[in-house]
Amino acid sequence: MTTHTAESRKAAPAGEGYFRDLWQRRSFIRELAFGNIMGKHATDVLGVLWWVLNPLLMTAVYFIVFGIILGGQKGDPKFLAYLLVGVFAMRYMSGTMTGSAKMITGSGKLVTTIAFPRMVLPLAALIEELMAFVVSLGAFYFLVAPINGIWPTWWLLFFPVPLLFHTMFTLGMGALTARLVVPIRDIRNVIPHLTRMWFYLSPILWTLDRIADAAPWIHFLVKGNPMFSYLSLYRTAMMGRPLEPVHIALGAGWGVVALVFGLWTFIRNEGSMARYL
């Protein structure tokens, strides 16, 4: 027999039981993620094929704009590869943030009728974007590698390290976004601008020599950006760029901080989410 007790929010601490429940819902998480992917393309003639075509087309657009028209070779000899690592990594994170917000505000019926650990929703959003990210890596080597002459090396085995830290960070950001968007829907209007700003402020469209002569505080800000560490590690794994060990420490640190804070604030507030949906 199962028993549940709904007590006032202050009195109910989320313990191990929460994560056990979450683990029990793993099939549900997968179903939500795949359902979302299938649902998005349900009315397209090519269906789920778009899921693979999208990153390929995006790559092509970036190649035309930055590779040919703007001739982006100035900052980096392998500019297209440099750029795309950033584009894909950033899309993983911003996609998860918007996806988490959408999942939680769009699942009103589910949230008000069925009791389940709400972290299921940001997790499903993350998994959806994570799969897209991995698929886009295929696009990376398929299109860009021949153009820039970059082929997979042994360094690719290092890829899971930045992926793990970046995923922790991304999940934390997703949980935080979802937690905030429920009582304050206005956040939805802010997220796209915020992530776009983050994109431009991270070394993706530009290379570090642009700030070579800048003031120390600018250097401090640029390098304090968590994305800077993840991008650096991803470029090591995918392009064989030299590894800077400090980024392993920074990336892990940012990942743990974001994840712990995101989970903490999300779980603490999830009992009242049904009020706003």
Next chain:
Amino acid sequence: MTDYAIEADNVRVTYRPFTSKVPLLGKILSSGSPEVHALAGVGFKVPVGTSIGVLGRNGAGKSTLLRVIAGTLKPDEGKVVVKGRISTLLALGSGFNGDLTGRRNVWLGCLATGLTRAETAELVEPILEFSGIGNAADRPLNTYSSGMVARLAFAIGTSMRPDILLIDEILSVGDEAFREKSRLAMKAMVERTGNLVIASHRLKIFRELCEELIWIEQGRVMEIGPPQEVIKAYRKFIKAGIV
């Protein structure tokens, strides 16, 4: 000693139109919109196997009470202890994911309650069968009529063989044949010593299916007792209000 399926003690739920941890911001944004006491200290006990009805006018707090019992909404104060597996048919509508087929939505609904993949796989066909939606099972939920969505939701809720089934205004949907079918299913559920909790405006349902009736008004319990008596008091109250 009686075994209780549901024990509610001094449950309070307050909706604030806007909550903010920043006092000033909260004050500005919620000025002019006072707090709403959806439940203002509700307490009752439901013995195992007893079916109860929740009666009250629009906005009385019926849906909020059902959400608290379902465990989807935590009260601000007080507590609810529920023993047994709960399944909910709270206010239905758009279903879960309109772009997906009815069948995928059944999967989603079952997995959400914590059933395993294997348990769900066994349930899916019987649920579709019971819902009687036929070939529509493989069409997107968006293409369903509201009656079909209701049938599917009802089929999901009852097929999970819950100990406690929560129903919020469902019986008004669906055609005559399905209404009859669902009434029988609920009767069977009552006879199986399951607990039924029904929130509705339709007094006839209470007389037929409930052994006890809770009447709430503005978040407070007005009366608890046998349906006939509570309905009488409720009618008197309504009449007095109109005059």
